[in-house]
Amino acid sequence: MGNHVLFNELRERFEAHLALLEQVAVDGDAESALPIMRREVPGLVAALRELADEHLPDDDGHCRKCRSGPFWRRVPAPCRMVLKVHLAVGAATATTRDRTLWTPRRHRLQESTAA
Missing domain, CATH: 1.20.5 (Single alpha-helices involved in coiled-coils or other helix-helix interfaces)
Structure with a gap:
């Protein structure tokens, strides 16, 4: 406990x-904000690099950190953690214009033409 x-x-x-x-x-x-960010951002970057280094692919292309159990359960790289970090960083750096113009075409509900 x-x-x-x-x-x-x-x-x-x-x-x-x-x-x-x-x-x-x-x-x-x-x-x-500038002095605080200069003090804090290098630590955040180092933490993200350390996290990314843990999830490097092995010789077979599987995530070293996420691989556990038998070979058929190994996670292919990039694993979910790497993808989530990339999405989070991309969302944080996207401008408001980028966020309003982005449309997920593949997963968007199609409008019905028969009305």
């Missing part, structure tokens, strides 16, 4: 820290 309490405390602190950084980045003026 002690590990769960410690994990929950660390998770809550981490979430609060990220929320504060997000608030400063979005709502802060350049003069106050």
Whole structure:
């Protein structure tokens, strides 16, 4: 039970820290946000690099971190974690114009022409 309490405390602190950084980045003026971002962003980049390095493909093209169990259950690279990070970074860097113009054609419901 002690590990769960410690994990929950660390998770809550981490979430609060990220929320504060997000608030400063979005709502802060350049003069106050710049020193905070210069101090915090290198750590975030290092954490993402470490996470990405854990999920490199092996010689057979399977994720090293996600592979577990028999060979038929191995996860092909890029695994879900890598894809989620790429999507999250892309969504964070997309401009408002990009988000309003993007249409998922493959999964979009088609409008009925018979009315």
